[in-house]
Amino acid sequence: METIEADVVIVGGGPAGCSCALYTSRADLKTVILDKNPDVGALAITHQIANYPGVSSEMSGEALLALMREQAVSFGSDYRRAQVFGVDVNGEWKTVYTPEGTFKARALVVATGALGRPASFKGEAEYLGRGVSYCATCDGAFYKGREVAVVGANKEAVEEGQVLTKFASRVHWLTTSDPKEDDAHAQALMTQPNVQHWSRTRLMLIEGDDAGVTGIKLKNRTQETEQDLAVEGVFVYMSGSKPITDFLGDQVAFKEDGGVVVDDFMATTVDGVWAIGDIRNTPFKQAVVAASDGCIAAMAIDRFLNSRKGIRVDWVH
Ligand SMILES: Cc1cc2nc3c(=O)[nH]c(=O)nc-3n(C[C@H](O)[C@H](O)[C@H](O)COP(=O)(O)OP(=O)(O)OC[C@H]3O[C@@H](n4cnc5c(N)ncnc54)[C@H](O)[C@@H]3O)c2cc1C
Structure with missing residues (x-):
């Protein structure tokens, strides 16, 4: 380099x-x-x-x-x-x-x-560098053929989500609201074949073991119960x-x-x-x-x- x-x-x-x-x-x-x-x-x-x-x-x-x-x-x-x-x-x-x-x-x-912002999701600090990342351009290539989650709706989340589509088998994109219809970049991310968008959905917990992240728990605003999702990487883009x-x-x-x-x-x-x-x-x-x-x-x-x-x-x- x-x-x-x-x-x-x-x-x-x-x-x-x-x-x-x-x-x-x-x-x-x-x-x-x-x-x-x-x-x-x-x-x-x-x-x-x-x-x-x-x-x-x-x-x-x-x-x-x-x-x-x-x-x-x-x-x-x-x-x-x-x-x-x-x-x-x-x-x-x-x-x-x-x-x-x-x-x-x-x-x-x-x-x-x-x-x-300080690491605020349960498990975020614990698995930082072992599955939790704030930089897809730095770490995306580690997730070739694996499932990852992207958390956040800002421009950085959208751009980094696009980076991850080149490596991950599936990118789960979690946003707490619906991306705007005139946001061309967000709409383009949602149309990628390996992106699954989880709208109005919160990240509740990042889980893992000695090897790193194994999954997350998420919750949709309209549902009572939390849902498990198996992912090996979690990319968090929230501002503080x-x-x-x-x-x-x-x-x-x-x-x-x-x-x-x-x-x-x-x-x-x-x-x-x-x-x-x-x-x-x-x-x-x-x-x-x-x-x-x-x-x-x-x-x-x-x-x-x-x-x-x-x-x-x-x-x-
Ligand atoms: C919503 C909002 C409204 C505001 N309104 C006003 C206003 O009306 N008038 C006013 O005077 N001020 C306003 N401010 C404050 C003003 O914008 C900030 O004080 C000013 O931008 C600070 O400048 P900065 O260069 O220190 O940081 P920033 O403007 O935050 O720039 C930091 C830069 O560093 C980059 N960066 C971050 N991490 C890394 C990294 N690891 N590697 C490489 N690059 C990195 C970012 O991408 C960014 O480009 C507002 C702030 C906010 C949030």
Whole structure:
């Protein structure tokens, strides 16, 4: 698998990650943005963003984010769709692991937002990594010819469900409501020959043994009793409000509320690692705050990589 070196690797392509990339690229630093999915971050799902300075109050979050991404790319940022599942922050070069390849940089920025959730289904935490997964692109190939369940109705669930149809013999798709009729992607997933859609259905329990997941219990809203389903994989895609930090392990310090600890320059407790945007669990989660964090980190990174004592302002041309 390929290994790519850069000056700066940014994990997360929301307003924090994109504004950071805009500044580091303009500072002539080779910058890679690794983004799981441009449609599932907090700004991407914001229907209308009326309070971002300088843009039309009619603009959707998705459109504003596309502008930010295009601007970063126009200055040279290398934007890639990839889900980061691990990092190693030891030493001068930080390593970032994705199913698409390994990335190395002297400056690592984490900007994955705060739409994460703690494992909440019975059995979810117990079988995490042994049948329970949050990444079909990472783990889908392990389920060739096997039955799996996909839980959730958001865009990520739909896309990851499609990925699983290439491997699994049957994909059971559980949603608590009916997907919208004008949602072309959801409708396309339901028409796949190896997809069985369970509408208005809740996941109640994930069961297993020493080898991993063996099945789930589910319950349809209209029925009194739970039903057993034999599956070997369960892919959960539900949003919450917890900083997304699972890929960091315990390699940086966290606050009690789960946010990453940073200083005034957005630097974490590990040299060469910065954290920006909602991953800090700031009291005021706003797009403009996330973008501001990205700018501060980028200027600090420029100083760090170029061993300058002061911050070089970006407005001297
Ligand atoms: C419903 C809603 C409405 C909102 N309305 C407003 C508003 O009107 N005005 C306003 O200013 N703010 C609003 N906000 C808040 C604002 O959207 C956030 O503060 C802002 O988007 C945070 O930016 P971020 O870059 O930190 O995270 P996000 O925007 O969440 O972006 C995080 C990115 O990281 C990616 N990612 C996650 N995990 C991984 C991984 N493992 N590997 C690679 N990539 C990963 C995601 O795909 C995503 O693209 C709203 C938020 C929500 C949820």
